[in-house]
Amino acid sequence: MKSPSHPRDRGIPEATVARLPLYLRALHGMAERGVATVSSEDLAVAAGVNSAKLRKDLSHLGSYGTRGVGYDVEYLVYQISRELGLTQDWAVAIVGVGNLGRALAGYGGFVSRGFRIAAVFDADPEVVGDDIAGLNVEHIDELEAVIERRGVSIVVLATPAAAAQEVCDRVVAAGVTSILNFAPVVLTVPDGVDVRKVDLSIELQILAFHEQRKAGGPLMAVDSQ
Amino acid sequence: MKSPSHPRDRGIPEATVARLPLYLRALHGMAERGVATVSSEDLAVAAGVNSAKLRKDLSHLGSYGTRGVGYDVEYLVYQISRELGLTQDWAVAIVGVGNLGRALAGYGGFVSRGFRIAAVFDADPEVVGDDIAGLNVEHIDELEAVIERRGVSIVVLATPAAAAQEVCDRVVAAGVTSILNFAPVVLTVPDGVDVRKVDLSIELQILAFHEQRKAGGPLMAVDSQ
DNA sequence: ATCCTTTTGTGAACCGATGCACAAAGTCAC
């Protein structure tokens, strides 16, 4: 069903998509330093990947390099940005203004990538009305109305675990189909809704696993016996 | 080299390690609700994975289930905790007390998993001495001394991008071999040092990519599913 | 003690991702 060797085959591998932001970050740095073109080898080093992988990834977007020369930095930034959908402006809402919600609201990496924090919600009347990173905290009762009014299409959940599923259900009912979940729970959503999760403690646990290995392991096992 | 079919083969796949914390979280919830045993099917649902995968993952740790019955919740919690190295206490230091650093210092998910925030550092004299989540912020000059004195083995970097590599070099020189990096840069470290990175904006970019697809994509290409 | 039910643990097929290695395609110097 799919044309086997189409230059802009729509089926970009998930693993590639996950690396495109990495390339973009490296390219932005180069553009700032005035670099005009870059080879796959150099860009791969800057992004922390292997150059064959980088070239294969980029080839999924099309043939944007010049053999013998490399890639034009500006042009590649544009192509990757467009592919990721960063050439448009995304209205993002953050729900939950605890420590993490505040940190996210003030995080520069969002704004600089085409994301606009359009609203911030909390259930606690104590913080509703507060000013967080230049935004007025709104009451969670306004969730659906504000999402619709401001065209929010991506919601970031930074609520306590116990509240996450309920808020999730509400934003989904309001038409949101992309959710970034920081609450340590598995969210249940209908088909067609994308949920990505970030669990800060999981990464630390993975590090602990490897650290323990270096130190000798639970049974000081050298061999599996 | 390695015994091919040993029940406690030390070589646990990376993908499995990354899911163990997920199982652990689900199991903790069950233990709290008084559940004594759980089938792979139920646990898989609670953790948001497929049950065959769950069983294969657990089989890498050993044979801890009972056919026809399932897994003993308490026992499995212990086995996974031990495998991940969470039965010991890990001293963690956080460098950088911006919004994110503060959020991390106050994050309950660390403490409840065997991680102890042993120190918090910043370079800004303005915040040094402040109290963050019950901890005294120390000056970055004290980095090496404090790491050694308090036996810190894992460092969390929440510094600005520009400072991350330098701090990284210093903690590595001080003997730290596990680093969790929140700064949006690729860190260069010697062999034997583990770096895991969390880039909050990458997840959002991946969501944007898929959201754009749903909406029609850059060239209005209809996805063949 | 035997049969029936449940659920684990795993062999084997499958699938996607990785990395090597090289031909093709381009640049640059002369």
Place this chain on the structure above:
DNA sequence: GTGACTTTGTGCATCGGTTCACAAAAGGAT
């Protein structure tokens, strides 16, 4: 224009991870 050189784009082998599907193991009923 020619030849030397550089670097891309990709075919192919390989690898690790996922999923299916089922035999083996345990418990409960009679």
